[in-house]
Amino acid sequence: MTTSTVSHRARTGVFARAVAGLFLFGFSAVAAEAATCGSPIEPGQYGLTFQSGGVEREAVYVIPSSYTGKKKVPLVLDFHGSNSNPKVQLGRSHWNEVAEREGFVVMALAGSLKGELPNTHAWNVPGVTAGEGADESAAIRELLKLAKETLCIDATKVYASGYSGGGRMLSQYICNGFGDFAAAGFVMGLRAGTPVEENGIWQPRRESCQPSRPVSIIAFSGKKDHVNPFEGGGRAYWRYGGEVALNRWAELNRCDTRANLETGENADVATYAGCRAGTSVVSYVIASADHAWPARTVRFRLASNGDKAIREVDATDRMWEFFKASGGEMIATVAVDAACGDKQKTAAISDGGQGTRCSPSSKPDSSEPLVSDDL
Secondary structure, eight states: OOOOBOEEEOSSHHHHHHHHHHHSSBOOHHHHHHHSTTOOOOOEEEEEEEEETTEEEEEEEEEOTTOOSSSOEEEEEEEOOTTBOHHHHHHHHOHHHHHHHHTOEEEEEOOSEEOSSTTOEEOOOTTTBOSOOOOHHHHHHHHHHHHHHHSOEEEEEEEEEEETHHHHHHHHHHHTTOOOOSEEEEESOOOSSOEEEETTEEEEOGGGOOOSSOOEEEEEEETTOSSSOTTSBSSTTTBSOHHHHHHHHHHHTTOOSSOEEEEOSSEEEEEEOSOGGGOOEEEEEETTOOSSOOOTTSOEEEEESSSOOOEEEOHHHHHHHHHHTTTSSEEEOOOOOOOOOTTOBOSOGGGTOOSBSSSOOSSOSOOOOOBOSOO
16 A cells, blocks of 8 residues: 555644644554544544545545544445535535434545536546546545544444445445445446446446445435436446346345335335345335435335334435445335425525436536446
């Protein structure tokens, strides 16, 4: 691993003075030992830069108010869509708010490719992206190592979520054999390897997805997604549909052949059980959703196997419950808000929402980068 120098742009001078000696270092055994559990950090959202393969990378991380540095906490990595950035992604997913409430750390890495809009990024997805970007997998590994060496992280509770292009990046990262995540969530972006056409049918290239271990998968898709169509088609990086991807992950996890299907007024849920190592594969297909992160007005009704009462959560909360249980403990019903009229709004875009929920966005955040034709 290359020596990494970390710099932090703290919200307040107090934090900068308190941890300047903790984080502004090149990795060494002494520094790493001193910087893990036992060092409190002022809560907040911060920026950092680090070196990976000779390239400076940027990320954002969130420390919850309950963080003491004495108790190991979970970590969630949040991957933004193309033509976006970590701050916009956190505003979209609200992982920062869930982290504050539940007491875990969130990190969001910026992709290495320049986006089509100012101050935005895209991902150099292995096998499909035609851009001259950096090694994203190496940067992800560097960021994870950095988190574990500088924060009090429970290595058994490291999770990730990806939106659109970030979901494609996360999918391929796991496919390429990196077993860092106990569970992963996808919004409008689940893949199971690079696409290949066989006998006129698009399928995942089997040799392009060889995970090192079973991993629980939860995916959210929209039937009105015009960027990454659930039914398949779309751009060269996409081609095969969401159901094909789900079936392949169920096969990779050696789940039961047939999914348990539930049909609701505005969403269908497919759950694959019997998977190896207690994992599961769960899919929500929302009839009224376009290429957008299901906003706060899209609510899912949850019931526990235990004594907890039925309650409603949004997509990010549902994903967190899935992560906590590693896919196994929560039962999700298909009760979702009924389809809205064309003018009905979700939470305001400035509040992390997606605008209209039922009609396609006129300019989605994740207009994907060009990919090679010879996939």
